[in-house]
Amino acid sequence: MHRHRTAVRLALLTLLAGALVPMGAAPAVATPGCLDETLPPGPVPALPLSDGCDDSTPPETTLTASTTPNAAGFLAASTMTFTVGAQVSDGDTGPFGLECTLAGPGQAHDWRACTSPVTYAGLPDGSYAFRARAVDLGDTALDPDSPLAPGTVADTPDLDPTPARLTWTQDSAAPFVFVTSTAYDEQTPTQPVVTSGSMPIRINSSEPGSTFECRDNGRAIPCTGGRFELATPGAGRHRFTARSVDRAGNASAWSEPVEFYVPTDLRRQRGWRTVRGDGYFRGAALRATRRGARLVLPRATVGELRLLASTGRGFGTVRLRVGKRDWHVVSLAGRTAAMKEITVLDRYSGVRAGRIVIESLTDRPVVVDAVVARSNRFPSAQ
Structure with missing residues (x-):
C-alpha cells in the first residue's frame, strides 16, 4: 500500500513539472483580441499553468444631455438629465454597466455605479462637470494572466479609459437692467425735447457680459451697453425701453420707458x-x-x-x-x-x-x- 501511494505522488509531480514553463523559455503573456477573459483549463482544476486571452478592447461611452450649454458654456436649467450608454466595436455582448461622477457646488459625488438616464434636480447655480464611463462587467472581476506562469503582464482595463464628459456653468437668475437718459428739459423733465442729432441713453446690466435688446416705440432696434446713441430719431414722441440678456440666456424685465420728443x-x-x-x-x-x-x-x-x-x-x-x-x-x-x-x-x-x-x-x-x-x-x- 505504501509503495502504491508513493507512485501516485510521483506521477502527479511529474505531470505538474511537465506543464511548467522551462526557466529559459520566453515570458508568457495574455493574448489580446478576445471577447472575454476566461482562463484556459489546466491539468489541475483551478490551477491553470498558462495565460488566457485578454479582452483588450474596452467599451466606449455615449452621452447625451437634456440641455446643451451655449457657445460660452452657460445654461439656465437647474435640472440636468443625462442619457448614457455603452457601445463596443468588437462584438462583445457584455454585460455592461455604467459609472458616473459629478463635480460642482451641489450634489457632487465621486465615481459610483449609475443607470441611464441620470438626473440631477434642483442644482444651485455654479460650475459643474459630469463624467460617465462604460464598464465591461463580465470581465472586470477576471484576470486572464495565470498566477503560476512567469512573465505575466497587467490586465487591460475593462472600462472606458476616456470617460464621456460635459462641463457647464449654470445661471438660472435673470439680471436687472438700468436705463437712464442724459437729456434734460427744465419745462418737461419727464419728456425732454431733443434737438441734437441723436438721443444719448445709458444702458447697464447687473451681470457682466450681458447683451441688450432695445425698442423704440415698440420697434426693435440694435443697441449696446454703456453710453448708447439713438441716431437721428424721427419726429414726435418716443418711448424707449431695454432689457438685458445674460450669458445663460436669462432675460430681465423690460425697463420703464424713457420718453423724449423730437421736433x-x-x-x-x-x-x-x-x-x-x-x-x-x-x-x-x-x-x-x-x-x-x-x-x-x-x-x-x-x-x-x-x-x-x-x-x-x-x-x-x-x-x-x-x-x-x-x-x-x-x-x-x-x-x-x-x-x-x-x-x-x-x-x-x-x-x-x-x-x-x-x-x-x-x-x-x-x-x-x-x-x-x-x-x-x-x-x-x-
Missing part, C-alpha cells in the same frame, strides 16, 4: 428758401425776407407749442396760431443764435386743434427751423 423739421414752402449750417436742427432751416410769407403745417392737436428759430440783430417778427385761435407774436431780434428754443404755448395753456400757421410780419429777415407741437400728456416724474 418736426419745417419744409420749404412758397416765400421761403432753405439755408444750411451746422447750428441748425438737422443741418437746415428756412429763411424769408418779405412780409406775409407763410408756412402751413398739417392739422394737429396741440397742448404745447415751441418754435426753434434763429435770432440776431435786425431780424424780424413772426406770428403763430393753431387752427382759428389767437395769433401769438414772436420777435426774433436779439443776441445772435443759430437756434433758439422759444415757448409759444406752454403745457398749461390748454389743448387746441387745427393747422399750425407760421407767418412773417415784416420785411426783415426771419429764420425758422422746427416746431414742437404736442399734446400735454406727459409721464409722471420718477
Whole structure:
C-alpha cells in the first residue's frame, strides 16, 4: 500500500513539472483580441499553468444631455438629465454597466455605479462637470494572466479609459437692467425735447457680459451697453425701453420707458428758401425776407407749442396760431443764435386743434427751423 501511494505522488509531480514553463523559455503573456477573459483549463482544476486571452478592447461611452450649454458654456436649467450608454466595436455582448461622477457646488459625488438616464434636480447655480464611463462587467472581476506562469503582464482595463464628459456653468437668475437718459428739459423733465442729432441713453446690466435688446416705440432696434446713441430719431414722441440678456440666456424685465420728443423739421414752402449750417436742427432751416410769407403745417392737436428759430440783430417778427385761435407774436431780434428754443404755448395753456400757421410780419429777415407741437400728456416724474 505504501509503495502504491508513493507512485501516485510521483506521477502527479511529474505531470505538474511537465506543464511548467522551462526557466529559459520566453515570458508568457495574455493574448489580446478576445471577447472575454476566461482562463484556459489546466491539468489541475483551478490551477491553470498558462495565460488566457485578454479582452483588450474596452467599451466606449455615449452621452447625451437634456440641455446643451451655449457657445460660452452657460445654461439656465437647474435640472440636468443625462442619457448614457455603452457601445463596443468588437462584438462583445457584455454585460455592461455604467459609472458616473459629478463635480460642482451641489450634489457632487465621486465615481459610483449609475443607470441611464441620470438626473440631477434642483442644482444651485455654479460650475459643474459630469463624467460617465462604460464598464465591461463580465470581465472586470477576471484576470486572464495565470498566477503560476512567469512573465505575466497587467490586465487591460475593462472600462472606458476616456470617460464621456460635459462641463457647464449654470445661471438660472435673470439680471436687472438700468436705463437712464442724459437729456434734460427744465419745462418737461419727464419728456425732454431733443434737438441734437441723436438721443444719448445709458444702458447697464447687473451681470457682466450681458447683451441688450432695445425698442423704440415698440420697434426693435440694435443697441449696446454703456453710453448708447439713438441716431437721428424721427419726429414726435418716443418711448424707449431695454432689457438685458445674460450669458445663460436669462432675460430681465423690460425697463420703464424713457420718453423724449423730437421736433418736426419745417419744409420749404412758397416765400421761403432753405439755408444750411451746422447750428441748425438737422443741418437746415428756412429763411424769408418779405412780409406775409407763410408756412402751413398739417392739422394737429396741440397742448404745447415751441418754435426753434434763429435770432440776431435786425431780424424780424413772426406770428403763430393753431387752427382759428389767437395769433401769438414772436420777435426774433436779439443776441445772435443759430437756434433758439422759444415757448409759444406752454403745457398749461390748454389743448387746441387745427393747422399750425407760421407767418412773417415784416420785411426783415426771419429764420425758422422746427416746431414742437404736442399734446400735454406727459409721464409722471420718477
